Amino acid sequence: MSPGSLAPRYSLPSSAILTAIALFLHLMSRTYALGSSSTVAVASETAVVCGIAAGRPTQEIACRRPSSGITSLLTVLPNISFSVISGGRSAVCGLTSSANIILCWDTRSANSTLIPRRIYYNSSQPLRSLAVGDDQVCALLNESRGVKCWRTGHSFQVPPGDVAFSSISSGFSFSCGILVDSSKVRCWGSNSIGSTIQYLFRNQSMSSLVVGGSHACGIDVTGLVVCRGSNESGQLDVPAHSAKEFSSLSLGANHTCAIRHLNGSVVCWGGRGGYSVSQMRGISFGLLVSGSNFTCGLITSNFSVVCWGPGRPSFGSIGAPGLQLGMPGILPGPCVQSVCECGIYLGSQILCGVSGNICAPCGPLQPPGGPSNSPQPVPSESVPPPTSSPSRALSKGLLAFVVVGSVGFLVGIVAVGFCIWQRACSRQKKIHNSVQPTITREISSALRTSSNGHPSRQLSATRRLSSIKTMRRQRSGTSSKQTEKAEEFTFETLAAATEDFSLENKIGAGSYGVVYKGKLQDGREVAIKRGESCPTSRKFQEKESAFESELAFLSRLHHKHLVGLIGYCEDDDERLLVYEYMKNGAxxxxxxxxxxxxxxxxxxxxxxxxxxxxxxxxxxxxxxxxxxxxxxxxxxxxxxxxxxxxxxxxxxxxxxxxxxxxxxxxxxxxxxxxxxxxxxxxxxxxxxxxxxxxxxxxxxxxxxxxxxxxxxxxxxxxxxxxxxxxxxxxxxxxxxxxxxxxxxxxxxxxxxxxxxxxxxxxxxxxxxxxxxxxxxxxxxxxxxxxxxxxxxxxxxxxxxxxxxxxxxxxxxxxxxxxx
CATH class of the missing domain: 1.10.510.10 (Transferase(Phosphotransferase) domain 1)
Structure with a gap:
């Protein structure tokens, strides 16, 4: 991502094992369109393409914008996990992994950072999906399956709250969904084409439905593709096919594309012939998503995104280095925290950054070999050249799965054992309150816990002190207190500099002592921190630990945004540190x-x-x-x-x-x-x-x-x-x-x-x-x-x-x- 990004930077390792993962990802039964939930989304007007990045601790969004034939990586804030995203005319919206927040980005700005707008936040009413149209955003409530919509333009009627939907999709000023109780199509919005589409679907029971600009297509309960609505560009002319031949659909303003279940190849119709996929021959896709006049697909072999159609961004041609968008690997499906009914995809734990899994589809669409929990590598950011023998690559990939999965299982057992041992050792929590005016003095007593029978703070301080002293010896090559650039002062010198540590010179306090303003004999103004004197062993150990820590660290740290250490003093029980004086205080x-x-x-x-x-x-x-x-x-x-x-x-x-x-x-x-x-x-x-x-x-x-x-x-x-x-x-x-x-x-x-x-x-x-x-x-x-x-x-x-x-x-x- 760009330098202004809040997103952590992680590279996605390449592996031959990806071939095995990729060959069955296209079997996922999903339908995506102009405005449906996915892990990839496009904004039609600006040709901005976004995706949820794979293999990162956070399922963050990465976006690309074309500019004079060259793509530029956009910074997307905030840096939080998203489950699904959806795009419309100029906006891209995302539903966070917590399922209770929708954030949207206006992609029309020329700025390289997309500033989010929160349009929904309700911790008591989580959502399950969203669908962005040209000027509306709709979402399904997780429990009731009722619809909520937000708009940017004219009036927009929505179904009553007691009407439950299994899925929804949005087009140009209208949205449609499939009713839970009857599998029938229900549409709403200000565009009258929605009512027409609902009427034309009245005799069909649908298992999936997606909406384009002025038409809708879906897969009925028998597995056949059915399209209804405007056919001005042939977008309803579904090619002859057999039941269950297509597993995924994607609709633009006047075209339709689909993925074949057998091999992941793509076919498009409508759009007056402007959506030829001849150059896509031999490429297997896991999902499709459409803008008004272009479609993008996720390649299963490396999780990269390519686009085609008359309005596609200028990302190069098939086979050229500019084919891929230069984005990181994109997730092939949402990462979920819930239990997957039919198991999870091989490698999904790694694809999801060890946070959630990608669920495998149920029934005949389950991937070869069945679900698995074995972690696998994630894709690289570049596209590997096609192999001459897919079957050989698959065999090697499956063998690699077995080896890596076994190693991962053993590592997992060791890790769990270590965590149990570590938890057994951590028997008590205490809070050390460094000096903070008013706040910590008032509530620190309420947060203290008993230490009877548990490791004491003195023991912890002793161990840490030993570590710091060891570090000082390693850095200096000797056990001497002479550190790299710190002067050693006598106690008498520092007492004189502070007028015997008078209250008039007191300027603050630190983690273990009081800070005084002082003036050395050579005229330098300094800040002198004096450790509190206390006869108890525990206090002495804490003071000694803090003193050693600051002396060890600051003597080797030199930066204009760190307070500089000038020197120190060790005299019997006295521990003092001398810093640069900061005139304007804290x-x-x-x-x-x-x-x-x-x-x-x-x-x-x-x-x-x-x-x-x-x-x-x-x-x-x-x-x-x-x-x-x-x-x-x-x-x-x-x-x-x-x-x-x-x-x-x-x-x-x-x-x-x-x-x-x-x-x-x-x-x-x-x-x-x-x-x-x-x-x-x-x-x-x-x-x-x-x-x-x-x-x-x-x-x-x-x-x-x-x-x-x-x-x-x-x-x-x-x-x-x-x-x-x-x-x-x-x-x-x-x-x-x-x-x-x-x-x-x-x-x-x-x-x-x-x-x-x-x-x-x-x-x-x-x-x-x-x-x-x-x-x-x-x-x-x-x-x-x-x-x-x-x-x-x-x-x-x-x-x-x-x-x-x-x-x-x-x-x-x-x-x-x-x-």
């Missing part, structure tokens, strides 16, 4: 301190500055995750650990809780961090990853947007504490961002609106409950860089912004017409 104080709340002159009362600070901090964290060797997890990202220097450049500070990436085995009993910023997955599983820092940074982004603390008191009920995540995310999801923005900054200017909305969507995905649904810090940096460019007015303004179709914080143009 971001937390500027957002939440009473002295700054109503200060109109504050530089932070500017969206441009707030986005700049967010970008600065994200770059610092990205450096820790992706450029430090070995990578580092901060573990305590929060607004009080983001400091601002003289030029208001943000720097990440306080590495007292930091870990080397992969160091989880050293602290099985401790979940460290600050309440309100702790990754819920980390707290629940005791496994910290780089995505834990992403969650904390997402909370910081929400603070910058709303001006609220990570946890704050309810204005109407002061006795109730509210999480900023619970407060802000529903508003962002509902498109009501303006309601929660910090009023001290004021409404975003026209050039800032899109930037602020992009930051909001980024924050929303950073605080996803599961780490796999969160972006990487590299992706966050890319998104914030784009937001910064937009905010500075350096990005081209396109016409779509004027009518609210792109980048506006106000509600989108698609309006709800049924509840």
């Amino acid at each position: 971001l937390h104080d500027h957002l939440h301190s009473r002295d700054n709340v109503d200060k109109p002159s504050s530089p932070l009362n500017s969206w441009k500055i707030r986005i700049k600070i967010a970008l600065d901090a994200s770059r610092g964290i990205d450096y820790l995750h992706n450029y430090a060797v070995p990578p580092i997890i901060h573990r305590d990202i929060k607004s009080s650990n983001i400091l601002l220097d003289t030029s208001w450049t943000a720097r990440v500070s306080d590495f007292g809780l930091s870990l080397l990436d992969g160091e989880n085995d050293l602290h099985p009993s401790t979940a460290a961090g600050t309440v309100g910023y702790i990754d819920p997955e980390y707290y629940g599983l005791n496994v910290v990853t780089a995505k834990s820092d992403v969650y904390g940074f997402g909370v910081v982004l929400l603070e910058l947007l709303t001006g609220k603390r990570a946890i704050f008191r309810n204005a109407s009920d002061p006795g109730m504490l509210i999480s900023i995540v619970d407060y802000a995310v529903p508003a962002i999801m509902s498109g009501d961002l303006g309601r929660i923005l910090d009023t001290r900054v004021g409404p975003p200017a026209p050039n800032e609106a899109e930037a602020v909305e992009l930051v909001a969507y980024t924050a929303m995905h950073c605080v996803s409950l599961e780490g796999k649904d969160r972006p990487t810090m590299a992706d966050v940096v890319a998104s914030l860089e784009r937001a910064s460019v937009l905010c500075n007015g350096d990005y081209g303004h396109d016409e779509d912004q004027d009518n609210g179709s792109h980048g506006s914080i106000s509600a989108g143009s698609i309006q709800l017409i049924s509840d």
Whole structure:
């Protein structure tokens, strides 16, 4: 994807085993059309082609747009999992894997990032499918099978809520579906052709149905293809065929295409001869999807997409390097979490990123060899040359399946055993609350748990301290405390610099001590962190661990968005660290301190500055995750650990809780961090990853947007504490961002609106409950860089912004017409 993408980048490994997977994927009995659910979708007007990428932890959407004969990869936000997508005239919509959110993208914008519009969110009423027409979006409720529709144009009548459908499809201003109780066709909408089609299908019982511009085709209960509606271009002239010859249909404005069940080949009719598939001879397809004047198919051999027809994007010719769209491998079917009635496809666990399975069809359409749960490799992003002997390739593929499946089974047993052992070792969870004004002091006691009979925090700190000291020895080649670039100070020198650690010089606190402003004898202004003195062994071990951690990490980290370490002092029980002095203090104080709340002159009362600070901090964290060797997890990202220097450049500070990436085995009993910023997955599983820092940074982004603390008191009920995540995310999801923005900054200017909305969507995905649904810090940096460019007015303004179709914080143009 493009650099501005929030989507993690994963390559799809190539393997001969794919031949075996591909040869039976075309047997899947699915029908796709101008506006039906699929894993591939097209927008007719713009020729944008989208698909749900295979083999990734997140089932994200990848899109391509043609431009002067060259395709350009589009950035699609948000970075969350989708089950199915559907396209219409200029919009592509997706139903998330949670089944309770529909997001749509207007593809007419010239921008490389497609900004989503949420048109449905209801956790109590999940959906099962959606169908996008030229100006309407319809979906089926999962339980009642009733229809819900949204429109962008004129009035659009929908069936009553008690009418249940097994499937739906949308065309030009009308939609049709198959009734659950009778298998009859029912149509609705403002286009009178819908009523005509419903009447013409009155004597048929259908097993599937798809809708085009002004006609509909389906497979009846006997397996024959039946088409009804307008026939001005021969789109109803179904070729002579036998029952069950075709397994999949796809309809455009005036043409129809189908996949043959036997070999996956494609045949098209109508369109005045403009949809020749002679060049497709020998290619097997798993699914088809149509725009108004072109059709695209998913090749079963490598899961790439090709298109044909008079309106197809200029992607090259058959056999040429430009045939494929340059997209990643696309899923051949939706990844589902539910139990598959007739088993799953071989390799679906890998295709779905080990999150869900692709269900195998039931009955005679079940793939050769039956369903299986064995993991298999996923396709490459390029198309391999055709083999001269398909049967030989199939035999080799099946043999490879057996070998890889056996290995996968053994690995799975080992993994399960390890997880059980690891869970047995993790007997207790504790939260370490680093100093955070007001919040943690008030609720930390409610979150403490008993440690009787369990590993103590002292033991965890001792183990971690041992690891850090080992790392220091490995880095320096000696056990000496002399680190790479850190000066060693005497206690007397630092006491003199802070006027004997006077309260007047106290400027804050860190994970293990108090921070003082000081001035060294050579005139340098510094910040000196002094560990709290305490005679108890536990406190000493925690202080020692935090001191060693910061000294070990910061002495080898040098980045303009990390607070620099100048030196240290070890004198008996005293542990002190000396840092660069950050004149403008902590971001937390500027957002939440009473002295700054109503200060109109504050530089932070500017969206441009707030986005700049967010970008600065994200770059610092990205450096820790992706450029430090070995990578580092901060573990305590929060607004009080983001400091601002003289030029208001943000720097990440306080590495007292930091870990080397992969160091989880050293602290099985401790979940460290600050309440309100702790990754819920980390707290629940005791496994910290780089995505834990992403969650904390997402909370910081929400603070910058709303001006609220990570946890704050309810204005109407002061006795109730509210999480900023619970407060802000529903508003962002509902498109009501303006309601929660910090009023001290004021409404975003026209050039800032899109930037602020992009930051909001980024924050929303950073605080996803599961780490796999969160972006990487590299992706966050890319998104914030784009937001910064937009905010500075350096990005081209396109016409779509004027009518609210792109980048506006106000509600989108698609309006709800049924509840």
